[in-house]
Amino acid sequence: MGLFSFLKGKGKKLGTEATPAKAELEAELDTLGLDKSGVEIEVEPDSSKVKIKGQPKDQETREKMILAVGNIEGVAEVEDEAEGPSPTFHEVKEGENLWKIAEATLGDGSRYTEIFEANKPMLSDPDKIYPGQVLRIPA
Numbered sequence: 001m002g003l004f005s006f007l008k009g010k011g012k013k014l015g016t017e018a019t020p021a022k023a024e025l026e027a028e029l030d031t032l033g034l035d036k037s038g039v040e041i042e043v044e045p046d047s048s049k050v051k052i053k054g055q056p057k058d059q060e061t062r063e064k065m066i067l068a069v070g071n072i073e074g075v076a077e078v079e080d081e082a083e084g085p086s087p088t089f090h091e092v093k094e095g096e097n098l099w100k101i102a103e104a105t106l107g108d109g110s111r112y113t114e115i116f117e118a119n120k121p122m123l124s125d126p127d128k129i130y131p132g133q134v135l136r137i138p139a
Helices: 022-031 059-070 098-106 109-118
Strands: 002-005 039-043 049-054 077-080 089-091 134-136
Touching: 022 039, 022 059, 049 059, 059 077, 059 089, 059 134, 089 098, 098 109, 109 134
Parallel strands: 049 077
Antiparallel strands: 002 077, 039 049, 089 134
């Protein structure tokens, strides 16, 4: 369980509204192939906060859902109400690449492929990350 912060003005643009609608977020999860069974998405009215309720099928799916929703333009916070260990995330800073992030978080830059794999399908290319994006760091 936790509250995770994201940069509201950064990320994938889904629609014309300042904060994406529940249906748009659910469609994005479907597009990414993330199993939503056992989970409910709730967008707080007049807010940039999204709640993920219920229990995803596993920890990896839980973490990817938090990132997929949080890295959408207009979302500033994701509140995760699922039980389980707290995920480890990293916000990309200006000038960072996956190699530098792997050095800082995993102790070895050559392990950047583990971070790339842990963030699929949200990442399609290891060279296409941007400042403000939040990435999942594998255990």
